[in-house]
Amino acid sequence: MRQATVYIDSSALQYNLNRVKQLAPHSKIVSMVKANAYGHGVKDCLAALNNTDAFGVATLEEALELRSHGAKHPITLIEGIFNANEMDAVLKHQLECVIHHHQQVEWLLNYKDEYIQQGLKVWIKLNSGMNRLGFKIDDIIDVITRLKREGLHCVLVMHFANADVPAHPMNQQQIQQLLKIKDMCAPIEVSCCNSAAIFNWPELHFDYVRPGIMLYGATPFADKNIHELDLKPVMTFTARIIALNSIQAGESVGYGSLFTAEENIDIAIVSIGYGDGYPRAYTTQNYVAIDGKLRRVIGRVSMDMIAIDVTGLNAALDQEVELWGQHRLVDDVAQANGTIGYELLCRLSNRPIRRKIEI
Ligand SMILES: Cc1ncc(COP(=O)(O)O)c(C=O)c1O
Structure with a gap:
């Protein structure tokens, strides 16, 4: 699932x-x-x-x-x-x-x-x-x-x-x-x-x-x-890696071929997209966090998938990726996409599973 x-x-x-x-x-x-x-x-x-x-x-x-x-x-x-x-x-x-x-x-x-x-x-x-x-x-x-x-x-x-x-x-x-x-x-x-x-x-x-x-x-x-306001993020939005590929310099990724690799890189395909509420606006400033470290989103966001540059990481199939939360603030995702945290939070679709972390 x-x-x-x-x-x-x-x-x-x-x-x-x-x-x-x-x-x-x-x-x-x-x-x-x-x-x-x-x-x-x-x-x-x-x-x-x-x-x-x-x-x-x-x-x-x-x-x-x-x-x-x-x-x-x-x-x-x-x-x-x-x-x-x-x-x-x-x-x-x-x-x-x-x-x-x-x-x-x-x-x-x-x-x-x-x-x-x-x-x-x-x-x-x-x-x-x-x-x-x-x-x-x-x-x-x-x-x-x-x-x-x-x-x-x-x-x-x-x-x-x-x-x-x-x-x-x-x-x-x-x-x-x-x-x-x-x-x-x-x-x-x-x-x-x-x-x-x-x-x-x-x-x-x-x-x-x-x-x-x-x-x-x-x-x-x-x-x-x-952090300056001393608030804690309530929502963490995650998805998993469903494919790992290596691409050669000159090859492109995703719809519109908007990203072309300048060197050989490893990419991970993560099962999340604008159908879930992840913003589609094209930007080179989208990052996700893997094991707490920021990694670049490359190419167009699709309805159900995004691609991430995982070069140099030991990324694995089924590994969890933080789209926003503690390490990649929703406000930063919003800023990179020309909107505000309010909008990204409110417009999540009902496709992701919801889990409550009890006190
Ligand atoms: C009348 C009113 N009061 C309070 C709020 C809360 O605003 P905020 O989320 O910026 O704290 C809103 C939100 O739009 C509002 O419409």
Whole structure:
């Protein structure tokens, strides 16, 4: 059987959650587990995240999956509900809604008594310049005032467009807007920090922080790696060598013959490809780790295979190769392929086997 494997290290996940607690000791933690826990498999992550205060998901289906695995924590739907019909499930499963447009206010108010009775909070989204979701500064005060008057417990929520670039001028604009609304709507709970913001601005941690990528041991920053941030990679993605060849100088490898050997080399064919979620974009900067040492990926990535230069190594059939993990960080694979760790983690296919490493 093919042994392409995604290992999920529960103790690394717990370690990273503790890092959030260390950095934001006075805030509650909403662990972001949307997109199947950033591709890690929400079921395999739950036990290690048990000490979180709450979870954040993007869709009702993701929230129901969490409940089906026995999660009892508060769950926030970070885009709220998509239509009025979803209110029944919200109440049945005790989910907290983000409200980012006026129709959602009406949908919620139709069920407000039950929502309040269940002790659910409502998260009001400020659009402070990212211009995806939320009420603009002129509108949000009326919405919050109305919801408070109706007896709802409100949390003011904002999301940074450039938290990964602390000096970006948009950050100060967003912070000033948030602080203004916070003052005008006092008393109100506040949440604005994703992973990058948790590192950048301790003074903005407020009531809830919302870490995502840092929990999984990948970096939110282009210029800081996880060692500098003291995080541990949760996912190790491996595959095995299924063929060994020697090629002569002048011979090429793979589709498009993009790689031509300049000298005689030994190559290993590893059973992994873009059909599993390994990126296909052509680059000469792709490396994998064998026995902890980096080896070059050569030629085009196929759907099911890649080729590696193993010259000088005693590579063997069935040997395990790390595509990303401890020795080859997912962030480095992402950078070599013009993307971010988030994307590579989220877009793994369901073809690799999944194994959880228990604590
Ligand atoms: C509203 C919101 N909060 C928090 C996060 C977590 O962000 P990160 O993974 O960068 O920590 C996200 C992720 O996209 C988000 O959309």
